[in-house]
Amino acid sequence: MIVTSKELYKIAQEKNFAIPAANYIDALSAEAHIEVAEKLNLPLILEFAEAHETLLPFEDGLEIGKYYAEKAKVPVVLHLDHGTTKERIFQAIDFGFRSVMIDASSYSFEENVKRTKEIVDYAHLRGVVVEAEIGHVGEGEEYDDQESNNNIYTTAAEAKAFVEATGVDSLAISIGTAHGSYKAAATPVIDFDRLKEIAATIDTPLVLHGGSSSGDENLNKCATNGISKVNIYTDLCVAAYNKAQETDCKNYHEMKAAMKAGMQECLEHYYEVFETKKFND
Incomplete structure (x- = not known):
C-alpha cells in the first residue's frame, strides 16, 4: 500500500528509530526490497533517483515502483530521490508518487529556498510531501577525513530558516556522511552534537543521506538521536555483487537469485x- 511519510515519520520521531530508504534500479531490486519489508512487517521507503534514469528509463522507473508499492502488504512510501529538475519532479507527482x-x-x-518552495506549493496541492536538503552531502570517493571531505555542513539556524521559508515536510541534513563508497577504509566522523542541536531546533523530520558504509554504530546513533530516514543504495549494490561472486551461479536465473x-540480507x-522494529512495539 502506498502511503505518505507524515505519519510514519511522526512515529519514528516519537519512538526514536529510522526507516530505511532503499533505492531500486530495476524490477529485481524493487521486488527484493518490498519482500524484506513484508517479511519483517515493517514500513519501507522505496526510492527511485532521477539520476538513475541512466540505468532505467524514467517512465519505466516510475511504473516499476508504483507496481510493487501498490501491491505491498505493508506501508510503502513511494519516493523520488534527488529530484533536480522541476519537470521530472512534477512528472513523478502526477504519476502517483506520494513523496x-x-x-x-x-x-x-536563497535559490534553494526559491526552487524548493515552488515544488512544495505544487506538491501540497496534490497531497504529496516534499523532502529538501540544506547544507550539502558530498561524495564518499573524495572523503579522506572530516577535515578534507567536500561536505557543506548544515547549521541549526539555516535549517530553521529554511523550513520556515519553504514549508518542507522533511529535511536532509549534512552532518558528516557522504554519498557512495568512502575512499580506502575511511569511516565518516559524524557530528552528533550538530544533529542534536538541529533536532532540538526544528520539529521537521530529519533525513540522512549517504548511509552506506557509514558504520553501524554511527547509523544506530543517528537513528536513535533524531534521524527518521536513512538512505541506502551503494551497500545494497555491493551486497548483490558480492553474493553473486560468492555463489557458484550456473546460469542467469541463479545469478539473479x-x-x-x-x-535482502543487507x-x-x-x-x-x-x-x-520499534514501529510495531
Whole structure:
C-alpha cells in the first residue's frame, strides 16, 4: 500500500528509530526490497533517483515502483530521490508518487529556498510531501577525513530558516556522511552534537543521506538521536555483487537469485541497525 511519510515519520520521531530508504534500479531490486519489508512487517521507503534514469528509463522507473508499492502488504512510501529538475519532479507527482525530494543544495540558500518552495506549493496541492536538503552531502570517493571531505555542513539556524521559508515536510541534513563508497577504509566522523542541536531546533523530520558504509554504530546513533530516514543504495549494490561472486551461479536465473538474496540480507541488517522494529512495539 502506498502511503505518505507524515505519519510514519511522526512515529519514528516519537519512538526514536529510522526507516530505511532503499533505492531500486530495476524490477529485481524493487521486488527484493518490498519482500524484506513484508517479511519483517515493517514500513519501507522505496526510492527511485532521477539520476538513475541512466540505468532505467524514467517512465519505466516510475511504473516499476508504483507496481510493487501498490501491491505491498505493508506501508510503502513511494519516493523520488534527488529530484533536480522541476519537470521530472512534477512528472513523478502526477504519476502517483506520494513523496518527492527537490535537491537544490548546490545552489545558494536563497535559490534553494526559491526552487524548493515552488515544488512544495505544487506538491501540497496534490497531497504529496516534499523532502529538501540544506547544507550539502558530498561524495564518499573524495572523503579522506572530516577535515578534507567536500561536505557543506548544515547549521541549526539555516535549517530553521529554511523550513520556515519553504514549508518542507522533511529535511536532509549534512552532518558528516557522504554519498557512495568512502575512499580506502575511511569511516565518516559524524557530528552528533550538530544533529542534536538541529533536532532540538526544528520539529521537521530529519533525513540522512549517504548511509552506506557509514558504520553501524554511527547509523544506530543517528537513528536513535533524531534521524527518521536513512538512505541506502551503494551497500545494497555491493551486497548483490558480492553474493553473486560468492555463489557458484550456473546460469542467469541463479545469478539473479543470488543478487536478490544479497540485497535482502543487507536491507534486513539495516532494519536492525535503524531499530525500525520499534514501529510495531
